[in-house]
Amino acid sequence: MKKNGAQIFxxxxxxEGVDTIFGFPGGAVLPIYDALYGxxxxxxxxxxxxxGAVHMADGYARASGKPGVVLVTSGPxxxxxxxxxxxxxxxxxxxxxxxxxxxxxxxxxxxxxxxDIVGITRPCTKHNYLVKDIKDLTxxxxxxxxxxxxxxxxxxxxxxxxxxxxxxxxxxxxxKVELKSYQPxxxxxxxxxxxxxxxxxxAKRPVLYTGGGVVLSDASDELRVFAEKLNIPxxxxxxxxxxxxxxxxxxxxxxGMHGTYCANMAVTNTDCLIAIGARFDDRVTxxxxxxxxxxxxxxxxxxxxxxSKNVRVDVPIVGDVKSVLxxxxxxxxxxxxxxxxxxxxxxxxxxxxxxxxxxxxxxxETHKLSYKLDEKKIKPQYVIERIYDLTKGKAIITTEVGQNxxxxxxxxxxxxxxxxxxxxxxxxxxxxxxAAIGAQFAFPDKIVIDIAGDGSIQMNxxxxxTAVQYKLPVKIAxxxxxxxxMVRQWQEFFYEKRYSYTCMDVAPDFVKVAEAYxxxxxxxxxxxxxxGVIKEALAVKNKPVFMDFNIDRExxxxxxxxxxxxxxxxxxx
Amino acid sequence: MRHTISILVDNEFGVxxxxxxxxSGRGFNIESLxxxxxxxxxxxxxxxxxxxxxxxxxxxxxxxxxLINVIKVSDLTAEEHIERELALIKVxxxxxxxxxxxxVIDIFRGKVVDVSxxxxxxxMTGDAEKVGAITELLRPFGIKEIVRTGKIAMARSPKSGK
Ligand SMILES: Cc1ncc(C[n+]2csc(CCOP(=O)(O)OP(=O)(O)O)c2C)c(N)n1
Numbered sequence: 001m002k003k004n005g006a007q008i009f010x011x012x013x014x015x016e017g018v019d020t021i022f023g024f025p026g027g028a029v030l031p032i033y034d035a036l037y038g039x040x041x042x043x044x045x046x047x048x049x050x051x052g053a054v055h056m057a058d059g060y061a062r063a064s065g066k067p068g069v070v071l072v073t074s075g076p077x078x079x080x081x082x083x084x085x086x087x088x089x090x091x092x093x094x095x096x097x098x099x100x101x102x103x104x105x106x107x108x109x110x111x112x113x114x115x116d117i118v119g120i121t122r123p124c125t126k127h128n129y130l131v132k133d134i135k136d137l138t139x140x141x142x143x144x145x146x147x148x149x150x151x152x153x154x155x156x157x158x159x160x161x162x163x164x165x166x167x168x169x170x171x172x173x174x175x176k177v178e179l180k181s182y183q184p185x186x187x188x189x190x191x192x193x194x195x196x197x198x199x200x201x202x203a204k205r206p207v208l209y210t211g212g213g214v215v216l217s218d219a220s221d222e223l224r225v226f227a228e229k230l231n232i233p234x235x236x237x238x239x240x241x242x243x244x245x246x247x248x249x250x251x252x253x254x255x256g257m258h259g260t261y262c263a264n265m266a267v268t269n270t271d272c273l274i275a276i277g278a279r280f281d282d283r284v285t286x287x288x289x290x291x292x293x294x295x296x297x298x299x300x301x302x303x304x305x306x307x308s309k310n311v312r313v314d315v316p317i318v319g320d321v322k323s324v325l326x327x328x329x330x331x332x333x334x335x336x337x338x339x340x341x342x343x344x345x346x347x348x349x350x351x352x353x354x355x356x357x358x359x360x361x362x363x364x365e366t367h368k369l370s371y372k373l374d375e376k377k378i379k380p381q382y383v384i385e386r387i388y389d390l391t392k393g394k395a396i397i398t399t400e401v402g403q404n405x406x407x408x409x410x411x412x413x414x415x416x417x418x419x420x421x422x423x424x425x426x427x428x429x430x431x432x433x434x435a436a437i438g439a440q441f442a443f444p445d446k447i448v449i450d451i452a453g454d455g456s457i458q459m460n461x462x463x464x465x466t467a468v469q470y471k472l473p474v475k476i477a478x479x480x481x482x483x484x485x486m487v488r489q490w491q492e493f494f495y496e497k498r499y500s501y502t503c504m505d506v507a508p509d510f511v512k513v514a515e516a517y518x519x520x521x522x523x524x525x526x527x528x529x530x531x532g533v534i535k536e537a538l539a540v541k542n543k544p545v546f547m548d549f550n551i552d553r554e555x556x557x558x559x560x561x562x563x564x565x566x567x568x569x570x571x572x573x
Numbered sequence: 574m575r576h577t578i579s580i581l582v583d584n585e586f587g588v589x590x591x592x593x594x595x596x597s598g599r600g601f602n603i604e605s606l607x608x609x610x611x612x613x614x615x616x617x618x619x620x621x622x623x624x625x626x627x628x629x630x631x632x633x634x635x636x637x638x639x640l641i642n643v644i645k646v647s648d649l650t651a652e653e654h655i656e657r658e659l660a661l662i663k664v665x666x667x668x669x670x671x672x673x674x675x676x677v678i679d680i681f682r683g684k685v686v687d688v689s690x691x692x693x694x695x696x697m698t699g700d701a702e703k704v705g706a707i708t709e710l711l712r713p714f715g716i717k718e719i720v721r722t723g724k725i726a727m728a729r730s731p732k733s734g735k
Contacts (some may be wrong), residue, residue, distance in 0.1 A: 122591060123598050127641040130587070181583060183645040305635040308628075482695060 005134050005165035006031035008109075009098070012141040015173045018069050020060065020441055021045070022053035024454045026073020027113060028100025031165035040227040043443065045470065048462040050077050055097045057459065058208060059435030061088075062421045063396055065440035067148050074102055077112030078159070079120065083428060085155045086124040090425025091239060092216060094153035096144050103163040104132060108267045117161050126154030134167040139174055143196020146177045151184030152303040155214060159279045165526040184302065188319030188327055195260065196274075196298045196315045197331040203272030204352035205359075206232045209255065211426065212239030213277015213301060215417045219322035220244060221277065226325055231353060233360055235263035237278050238409055239533040241387035241422040246413030247393075252360065253369065256284040257561045258406045261367035264559070264567040267292050268359055277321040280310040281425075282563075290566035304441065367559070367572055369410050377518035377552040378527050380404070380479045387449060387477060390534050395447040396439050398422065400432040400456030402486035406557045408451040430459025436474045438468055447475070447538065454507055455478040464517040475537045475545045478510055481553045489556050493571070523548040574606070576624050576630045576724045577656060581644040582638060584610055588642045592619060593595040595636055601625060605658075605723025616644065620725045649726050656726040659696070660684070660704045665694060665715035666693040674714060681707045 003011070009032055013021070027034045036044055047053040058520040072081055078099040088095050100109040118130050127147050129140045137160070144156040176376055198442045200206055201330050212222050220243045223519025227234050231489030234244045235255040253260030255267055260506055260535070267273065273295040278284070285291040288310060299306075299313040307316045317324055337540045371381040384407050397412055398421040399405040405422055414420045421439060423431040436450040450457075457478055467474055479485075488502040520540050524533040530549065557569040582588050582644055596603050604622040611618050623633065630648060637646045649656075660692060671693075678685060678695055681703065687694035697707055704721065 118587065119590070122594050179641065182641045303639070305632065305639055309632060 001170075002168040003171045004031065004035075004168045005137060005160070005293070006035040008134070008137055008171050009141070009160070009165065010035050010039065010042060011171055011177055012173060013069065016145045017066075019043060019073050021069040022047055022060075022438070023071035024053055024340055026051050026075075026077045026100060028074035028077075028102060028162045029071060029165070032071065032100075044071075047434075048465050049460065049474050050080035051084050051430065052437075052460050052463045052466065054081045054095065055087065055431050055434035056438035056441070056463075057097075058084065059398060059421055059432075059438030060442045061093050061095055061438075062435070062437035063418050065418065067145060067440065068093075070095065070097040071087045072099055072458050073113070074096070074100040074117075074292070075115045078115050078117035079136050082120060082124070083426075083430075083468040085121055085157065087423050087426045087428045087431055089124045089126070090214060092153050093155065094148040095147050095155045097155060097157045099136060099157060099159045100165075101130070101159045101161040104161045105163070107161065111192055116308065117157065121157050123154070125157050126161070128157040128252065129184060130159045131161065131164050134164050134169045137164065137169070138172065141239040142174045143179060144178050146179075147182065151182075152457045153404040157418065169498065176347065185318050186302075186320040186323050188317045188324035190327065190331075190334070191305065192315055192317045192333050193324060193327045194316060197282075197328055197335065198295055198313060200232070200274060201332075201335065204349075205270050205274040205356045206230070206274065207252075207266050208232050208234040208274045208276060209237075209267060210234060210240045210243055210276045211237040211248050211278025211280055212243075213321045214240055214243035215277075217277065217321040218417070219277070219303070219325055220417045222322055222325035222329065224248070229329070231357070232274070233258070233266060233357070235267060237284050237424070238280070238422060240278060240418045242410060242414035243277075245415040247415055251423070252364070254409055255567070256281075257286070257563070258410065258557050258559065259561075259567070260364075260369055260410075261559055262360060262363040263572060264341055264535045264561065264570060265363045268293045268568040273297045275291060275301075276325070277301060279306045280475045282310075285310065286561045286567040286569075301507045303522070322437055328362075339383075340489065353481070361443060370573055371555070372573075374527070374552060376526065378530060378549055380407050380481075380549070380551045380555055381411050382527065383479060383530055383551065384408055384451065386530050386534055387451075388412045390531070390538065391447050391449070391513065395419070395449050396421065396434040396443065398436040398439060398448070398450045400450070400452045401427045401429045402456060402484065403481075403489065403555075403557050404451050404453040404456070406484070406486075407479070410557075429453075429456040433457060433460050433474075433476060434463050436476070437463060438460075440472045440474050441470075448473075448507075449475045451479045452476055453485055454478055454482060455484045456512060457510075458507070460514065464514065464544060468518045471542045472543050472544060475540075475547065479549055479551050480507075480510070480548060481551050481555070483553060484508060486557070488554075492554070493560070494557070496539075509549040514544070519543050521548065522546070523550070525549065525550045528570075574630075574650070575622060576626050576648055576650045577620065577654070578630075578634065578637070579647050579726060579728075580619040580621065581611070582617050582619060583644070584615055585642065585643040587626050588617070589619075591640055591642060592621075592637065595640065596623070596633070596672060599632075599636070601629065601633060605721075607723050620722050620723070632662050646659050647728070649728055652683065653729040654731060656700050656724050657698055657702055658701055658724045659698050660708070661707065661720045661723040662695045662697060662711060662716060663692050663718040664695065664711045665691060665717060667691070670714050674711070677707065677710050683707060
């Protein structure tokens, strides 16, 4: 029996195991919306802005590991997705975005609501397609999901003209993908892996520097076993948080611009840096020539373009983090089987490592992450600590961008992967709230909290309506400083406190905003209000809650490595 | 240093722009680019000439490999290879100069492919130096127009027959 393109589209999604799509209708996708009418196997979430839809799909994917799916119309619907797609691209998140397009005969004619979305998103998608013939539709959908979720994951966009949606064809979903030009490498080179392990066991001051790749490849167990076996301290990038338990004795905290003193000193002094699923971003390395200057560098990454891009690497290993870590553990066992003579001076090795741990302990003690409590003013760090305690560290935390993001990263301890969702690469204000909604759809029973700034929350505040409509108990903790805080901090440190356009004292009453949408609004103005507000918010089960914390307005994020400085040149509290 | 990169790609719409936007997005310049179908009509061959230090070119080739539509990338610069380019040169040819022009063309094994009362149009194949050299020799007569294809290249077969 023949079906039309819209029906084929929906059937294909079901074949891919999709159960939730985030979307917003319009003229070019009317055939799909018609086919969706009354369908229950697929849950369509009606958002309030297409950017929100993409961040929701992204949050859904980050939390669950499954690809997020978006459906929008042509022209403005499509262009509204761009920031969301770029956000997912920078953090390697698997999402598939379907855009409607004007009928094929009109493409290129500046037709009503036409935008060359394939051209626009070329640099921020892993791959994209324009479907020109209904015969190609199922193959392309199959490929899109395959490409988005394999290798280094990323967003894929599929642009479908309206006439393709109304044309008809036989529905036959392909069994497998045939892409001779795309075969990601999963298994690392065994010779290189052995070489790396030899280096690591001889190192006197080793450090594991691990990133989002560990989370993406679900390799946190392997990482923990590896670190424990060799007694190697671990530091995470922002994207790597949760990939190694935040409460583990070997954990040094985050490194980089707002990393801990301990992590930054350890990386500066290590003689063997083991980079796993991390990409030496400039926010992590500081001044690149002085990053890990004494270290032999081992770099494991699934993407060959990440290796030797920013720093010289002594032992590059291209492969999936999980698979490589497994092989490293095997290689370790083989070495254990060697005779004493072959294994070298193990005592000297042990002593050196003990000395290294002693040094690290000292660094950790001299400059702990800290802040000064105040009797009258609410400190943002205190709010995060209280949220951590009152959720027993079990919440899924999303963040906006700015100081709120850094305080969340520093003061909430993430023991499990996929519990800290943040826009690391693009740094997109407005990400956290819709991402929290997406995560809540993936895990209806978990506590999901967006740690927000008063600036960022206003960038996608319209999604309150979505959260209310679907009765989602997402919590939004607004660290309200009436400033674009992080930018103000830079102006304070580097531009003589000339607060040019960063003061936002004209802001809505967030409690009333919440209430106007039919959500719950709570406010804390003094430190003693904080616990009550958090507890009350946690008790709400069927609607979103805004918590408006009026915090100390000019609190800064410490430590801070000024841009372009080496990591050991930190400004401290 | 100048590099000649040979790329096999899917012969589909949009692929050329994916390849070229990879260069422009990173601020790399394409000096010349040739594309045509291979024996397999589903596959095209691109020959791209670009300049950069080893690290840049390594990044370019890795990034090219990462594109879904790219099947194979080889940097021919490091290998023994043959390269050719084709130029069409329209030069002023007065009665007085014709004999001399013809002798230049002859030395370079070029061909006259079109003649008018005042011009010759010459077809010239060779490597970039050869095309450059004949251009210099013809310049005094007055070159009216020149079109060059850019380079195509192919690795040499191993001489030992192994
Ligand atoms: C979409 C977008 N625009 C601009 C910026 C630049 N920016 C980075 S942090 C920041 C301030 C954020 O202010 P707020 O959300 O109030 O958070 P705070 O730093 O005060 O916690 C700005 C404007 C950005 N990251 N994203």
